[in-house]
Amino acid sequence: MKEQKVWVTMKDIQRYKVLKDVLDKRLKGIEAAQLLNLTPIHISRLKTRLLKRGFEALLRRTPPSPPNKRINDSLTKEILKLLQDFYYDFNILHFKDKLGENHDLQLSYESLRQILIKAGEPNPKKKKKVHRQRRRMPKAGMLVQRDSSQHQWLKHIPEKWWLVAMIDDATNEVPYARFFPKDTLFANMHVLRRFIEIKDLFMSLYVDKASHFKTTRHGGLPVEVGPEQDDTQIERALEELGITLIPANSPQAKGRRFRLFQDRLIKEMRLAGIKDYEEANKFLQDKFLLWHNQRYMLEAESSYMPLPQEKNLDLIFGIKKERTVNHDDTLSFNGQIIQIPPSTIRLSFAKARVEVCLLEDNRIFVLHKGKVIAESILSKDSKTIKKEKKIEELLNQREYQPKILPVRNEPPKKISTPLQIIPGGSPSGSGTDKSMWG
Structure with a gap:
């Protein structure tokens, strides 16, 4: 019988000495974990192995195996050619995924990153501001987020369209999303209705403070609000269905996954040769959402409730x-x-x-x-229809403007003329710019 060899390293000897001190009560498990840079649970596992099988339980039977696929010059050239020909605007993670899906090239993220660094290829991934996120809901259907984004989704079409989507906070699932030329009331109602038809009734909807969802108020008081404007049409529809509306204080407070749409969806549609927004909606619903939900959807207990038979969605929305x-x-x-x-x-x-x-x-x-x-x-x-269309066009022009921050260590400028106070308003010349997030 062939003699089996073991591979002993200084790291194994060090582990044995520390674990022996733990068994002899000279060290605590937490102290051993700190010394070996391991978790206390793994220290407990190693102790059990050592007691059962001795020192050999800590050893590997064969020397470390070489990597399965060496990255040679030929493979590097192939990767760089694919990057330049097809994936020039992809970030590293997206590029890595496409190499595996379309070209059967399985590489680790770090290996691919090192190849691109050595080739002098810039990483198109932009630094993003990290916002503190809420704790995820424990059950699906407890909180659903609605978001919309105005963007030039198809590079050969100059008009910016709106993507309206809804995502379950607990599972990351996006059952429905759609492109619209304008962010209208009926566009949002359409997405809400399709979501309910696919998933049934949910408990609460998390949205921004756009005028479709919440009546705009100043200083806590209604401004020119008539009896029919106390609640928006979507507020009324959600109330009929027993869904709670939760307006977010900022757009950053909502989305967990929508940034991925603005990055990957545009590039995937370019690769697929999408020509217009009719094809874009079909690609979004038939392919991209299926891929997204298969990859990013989490398991969670469901709290969705069936729609009562007496509820007519035609009349509600x-x-x-x-x-x-x-x-x-x-x-x-x-x-x-x-x-x-x-x-x-x-x-x-x-x-x-x-x-x-x-x-x-x-x-x-x-x-x-x-x-x-x-x-x-x-x-x-x-x-009336023409008037409402003009109002919708004005609403669709809303965008967030960058804040102009004061320069530090700069002395305040003297005001040469006194401020005039306008009754019911703010001092002239000091009006605050209000903008809405699209």
Whole structure:
């Protein structure tokens, strides 16, 4: 029988001496862990091995094996050519993943980084500001984050589109996301509805303080807020579904995973040859989200609840406004007259308060105590529609402006003219720039 050899190093001898002192009660396990740079749990494992099998339990049976694949000059040239031809704007981790997925080249992150450093290739990965993150929710469906980003997602199309996505805080799953030309109310309602249709009802929604979600207020008081503006349409829809709306104090407080979309999604669409946003939405939902969820989704117990049968998502995710019916059973909505036909519910709806619900496809439903009593189609020439479109265009122009910080050690400048105080406002010349995150 062939004699089996062992490989003894100075590190093994040092471990044995320290562990022997632990067994002889001359050292504590925590002290041994500090000396050997190991965890106390691993020290306990090594003690058990030493007691059962002696000194040989700490040794390796063969000398350290050489690396499985040596990186020679030919392999280095192949990697650099792939980088220059296809992956020139990828960061190191993304490049490493594509080498494994598309070219069967399995390299460690550090090996690839050393190759790129020696070749003088810059790392396109930008330094990012690290923000303190909240503790992740223990169950899926307890908190869902909604985020949107305006960006030039396709390099050959100059117009910036909006990506609206929702992510489960506990699992990192993104069941649905979509590109939109504008960040409109109906765009956000569409994403909310599709998320519920895919995953069922969740407990709370975490969003920024955009006007779609929260009524803008100054100094804690409403400013020109009418009875119909106390709650936004999305607040009303979420309340009907029993979902709590949680506005974030800053955009950085929300996202855990959306930065990855702005990095990898753009490059993956370039590799796939995506030509327009119709193809981009198909690629996003059929391929990218599947890849993302398979790789980054975590396991967690679910707290999603099924949608009650009496809830109609068509009527929930629409624009609802209250109206009073005229004596002739008509009402005015968005500049047009709607006639309420005869009904078995009551003889006449004159002076009754009803809800008018406008859907994304311009269908109109009139509701009385939750029941549909009339239907109509909104005219495309409505002045109200044109006015709301202008408002949406103004909302879509919101962006965060960089803060201009004062230079340190610079003496304050003297004010040559006194400030004028405007009633109900701030001193002239000292107005604070307000911006919204897109």
